[in-house]
Each structure stands twice: as C-alpha cells, then as structure tokens.
Amino acid sequence: MDLEILQQIPMKFLSQNRGVALPLALINANTNTLALALMINANAYVLALIINANAYVLALIINANAYVLALIVNTNALALMASVLINPLDPIISKKLRLFIITLHNIIYIN
Structure with a gap:
C-alpha cells in the first residue's frame, strides 16, 4: 500500500484495530528515519563537495x-645570463662565468 494512503486512515480505526496501528507506526518511524538519513547523507555530500571545491x-x-x-x-x-654575456670581461673571469652560465642553464632547463 502507498504510504500516503496508510497515513490517511482515521485514528479511530487505528485505535480499534491495534494490529494495524503498530505496523503503521513502524512504517512511519522507518520513513522518518530514512528521510533523516537521506538528509544527513545529502548534507554530508554537499559538505564534501564544498571541501573538495575549496581544496581544488x-x-x-x-x-x-x-x-x-x-x-x-x-x-x-x-636576465643575469644576458647581462654577463653582454659585458666583455677578461679571459680568466670569462672562463669561470661560462662555467657558471652552463650550470645555471642546466638548472633552469632541467627543472
């Protein structure tokens, strides 16, 4: 039977037929529990989405x-490499700077 139809049964009938009242009460309790569980899950899901979106x-x-x-x-x-290359320096410093530039170039392009 549909739950809405069950909930429309008059209370007088339910009180006279105790065998029906208990199952209806259980159906109602289970429905409320299910609705609450769905609400909690929906809120948890929305919260997880918000947290994931913020983390992203x-x-x-x-x-x-x-x-x-x-x-x-x-x-x-x-820019440092360009300024070193543009400025002509004496051969001893130039040799050391060339080694520095090669090292710097490798660091930049490896990373």
Missing part, C-alpha cells in the same frame, strides 16, 4: 603562485 581552488592558487615564482626566477636567471 586552493591547489590551483598554490600551483599558479609556484608557476609565477618559477617564471620570475627563470626570467631573472636569463
């Missing part, structure tokens, strides 16, 4: 900041 946004912000920082570091390193 936070991860995107952290990744974006790390990417920007990497770009700044790489740009500064390239």
Whole structure:
C-alpha cells in the first residue's frame, strides 16, 4: 500500500484495530528515519563537495603562485645570463662565468 494512503486512515480505526496501528507506526518511524538519513547523507555530500571545491581552488592558487615564482626566477636567471654575456670581461673571469652560465642553464632547463 502507498504510504500516503496508510497515513490517511482515521485514528479511530487505528485505535480499534491495534494490529494495524503498530505496523503503521513502524512504517512511519522507518520513513522518518530514512528521510533523516537521506538528509544527513545529502548534507554530508554537499559538505564534501564544498571541501573538495575549496581544496581544488586552493591547489590551483598554490600551483599558479609556484608557476609565477618559477617564471620570475627563470626570467631573472636569463636576465643575469644576458647581462654577463653582454659585458666583455677578461679571459680568466670569462672562463669561470661560462662555467657558471652552463650550470645555471642546466638548472633552469632541467627543472
């Protein structure tokens, strides 16, 4: 039987037929329990979605900041390399600087 039909049965009938009242009370209790469980699960699901969305946004912000920082570091390193290459220096310093530039170049492009 449909639950709505069962809930419309008059209380007088239920009081006269105790054999029906108990199953109806159990159906009602189970329905309320099920509704509460569904509500709790729905709220937990929404909360989990909000937490996951916030964690995802936070991860995107952290990744974006790390990417920007990497770009700044790489740009500064390239600018340093360019300034070293543009300025002519004596051969002894130039040899050491070439080694430094090669090392710096490898660090930038390996990372």
